[in-house]
Amino acid sequence: MRTICVVGTGYVGLVSGACLADFGNAVVCVDINQERIDTLRSGKVPFYEPALQELVARNTERGRLSFSTELAFAIKSSETIFICVGTPSLPTGEVDMSFVFSAAESIGRYMEDYKIIVNKSTVPVGTGVKVAEVIGGMRTELDFDIVSNPEFLREGSAIDDFMHPDRLVIGASSRRALEAMVDVYRPLYQNDVPMVLTDVESAEMIKYASNALLASKISFINEIAGICEAFGADVGAVARGMGLDERIGPRSLSAGAGYGGSCFPKDVTGLAATAASRGIDTPVIGAIDRSNVLQRQRMIAKLRDLVESFSNRTICILGLSFKPDTDDVREAPALEMISALLAEGAAVHAYDPVANDRAREQFSDLVCFEDPYQATAGADAVVLMTEWNEFRNIDLPRILAAVATPPRFLDCRNIYDPREMQDLGFEYVSIGRPRLLPGEPPQEDVSTWALSSRFSSLRS
Numbered sequence: 001m002r003t004i005c006v007v008g009t010g011y012v013g014l015v016s017g018a019c020l021a022d023f024g025n026a027v028v029c030v031d032i033n034q035e036r037i038d039t040l041r042s043g044k045v046p047f048y049e050p051a052l053q054e055l056v057a058r059n060t061e062r063g064r065l066s067f068s069t070e071l072a073f074a075i076k077s078s079e080t081i082f083i084c085v086g087t088p089s090l091p092t093g094e095v096d097m098s099f100v101f102s103a104a105e106s107i108g109r110y111m112e113d114y115k116i117i118v119n120k121s122t123v124p125v126g127t128g129v130k131v132a133e134v135i136g137g138m139r140t141e142l143d144f145d146i147v148s149n150p151e152f153l154r155e156g157s158a159i160d161d162f163m164h165p166d167r168l169v170i171g172a173s174s175r176r177a178l179e180a181m182v183d184v185y186r187p188l189y190q191n192d193v194p195m196v197l198t199d200v201e202s203a204e205m206i207k208y209a210s211n212a213l214l215a216s217k218i219s220f221i222n223e224i225a226g227i228c229e230a231f232g233a234d235v236g237a238v239a240r241g242m243g244l245d246e247r248i249g250p251r252s253l254s255a256g257a258g259y260g261g262s263c264f265p266k267d268v269t270g271l272a273a274t275a276a277s278r279g280i281d282t283p284v285i286g287a288i289d290r291s292n293v294l295q296r297q298r299m300i301a302k303l304r305d306l307v308e309s310f311s312n313r314t315i316c317i318l319g320l321s322f323k324p325d326t327d328d329v330r331e332a333p334a335l336e337m338i339s340a341l342l343a344e345g346a347a348v349h350a351y352d353p354v355a356n357d358r359a360r361e362q363f364s365d366l367v368c369f370e371d372p373y374q375a376t377a378g379a380d381a382v383v384l385m386t387e388w389n390e391f392r393n394i395d396l397p398r399i400l401a402a403v404a405t406p407p408r409f410l411d412c413r414n415i416y417d418p419r420e421m422q423d424l425g426f427e428y429v430s431i432g433r434p435r436l437l438p439g440e441p442p443q444e445d446v447s448t449w450a451l452s453s454r455f456s457s458l459r460s
């Protein structure tokens, strides 16, 4: 059993702390946010993440997991300290490192004996050296090692991702620290999770390079969707045909409203800014964010085409979080859509299974409902922004009866079958798929036949 301090109790810190406690380690999670710690101490998790509440409760009851704002005590009593604080974007696109350096200062101020300082926050390459300088600058006699252990969990499946990762990346400045880290992660090591043991700089780069490549796949398929629309091709079939090539793979090839969340947007611009800081020209990386910004604007333009003008329209947004199974609305495409609608005089009604409150914090004029059918009542258009499972099985005839005439539907996640939506009577628009108008006779050619997503899934 090792003693661990986790600094920051957000999505990464809390999930990591609870999972490391579940591995049998003694973990104290600290945060500067008193309200957050009070919530955790009262047995509640301050955000929505499936199964996290139970994991936190189990490990708290067994005495392996505790919460505190007392950074000094937590640092003194732990051998290994994980930094899991936020690294948001500055307006310039550079990474705001103030939370990481502030945590490093506290560690340098309070540590008394040897510590392993593990950066789990996503940080630009070269941060390990800077964190060592900050800590070493506090007092010269300090004995510590720096480790980079980037986190790859995804909100909505965070515990499973932490417990069953594709790989574990550990970059360390000494063999002693590397061995200690392998010990911390012993259960994963024993379960044959591939481990990439490397230097600190390479580990830092692995995280940024991975996120930038994943984001580029999304931007790429979104651009392909635009070309498909212009020529009557179906991006679903195109993505499937591409993804079966093992060199490409099927994941992150779903055309949609553009990527969002607290990672891809800031990590892509952060990587470009890191390259620029050394005068390195990175046209491919620079284009990923530009393409994503365009895709979000395209969604707004599509809706404008559908309803002609936003002024005095009522638009219903289904799904507010940046992805299903989370209440995180940071950089969610839905927010940009809502902002444009409100600015142009629309009334915006919305429903999300868990993110209503978070979205309402951003827009006082947003009217949220506890039920999708109430939210769609009287709407001039329904816009699906997040592919929650409950929307896949929604009662579409009931929605058809509830909305204004003509019934218009913009599906920014391609979760419905265009032919079925047409048959029901919707004016249905999706991403990168031919548009079918109500009453338009079906064309019995191969491409229309292939439009059926049911057919595609039968073949998969």
Ligand code: NAD
Residues within 6 Å of the ligand: 007, 008, 009, 010, 011, 012, 013, 030, 031, 032, 033, 036, 084, 085, 086, 087, 099, 102, 103, 120, 121, 122, 123, 151, 152, 153, 154, 155, 262, 263
């Ligand atoms: P978050 O904003 O949800 O949480 C950060 C927490 O750190 C907050 O509770 C804040 O109060 C606390 N904090 C800030 N400064 C502190 C300090 N000096 N001492 C103690 N607590 C402090 O952030 P997050 O989403 O958990 O992300 C954390 C890091 O992990 C970021 O670098 C992010 O890029 C990376 N990451 C996030 C995800 C994700 O899905 N959210 C996945 C992988 C990696």
